[in-house]
Amino acid sequence: MFFFGTFEHSLDERGRIAIPARYRPAFVDGGILRRGPEGCAELYTQASFDEEVQRRLGSEDGNRRASGRRTRRAFLPDAYGVELDRQGRILAPAQIREEAGLVGKLLIIGCGDYLELWHPDRWAQERAQLETGDEDDE
8 A cells, every 4th residue: 555645633642543544454454653763653564564674674694784783773673563443543652652742633644655653843844844955864
């Protein structure tokens, strides 16, 4: 599934986030939520997470080199498995919510093979940087 669009949702008092209805079928087998690099959270389907892991860590000798081990340490420890409940919500771990500033209203942004969850103020800052072309690649 290709994710696109912007959706406004709310985080409830228990830390649950409703996934947009059109995307719920992609997460029936669960998903992976991880801390994103620019102050958001990233939500992958299991399949898209597996592809991302293969892309980032797939080389045979990747874990034998310091750079490969650092890539693993930067990507995998911040990932948590999540399941959809009957209402189509996921429970975001407290650590992810705190690091991404997810409280009250939030935005779910389609980014192709995954979704990003943003605090609206952080998203406004990111959009401003995108519009001015002031990007800082990793």
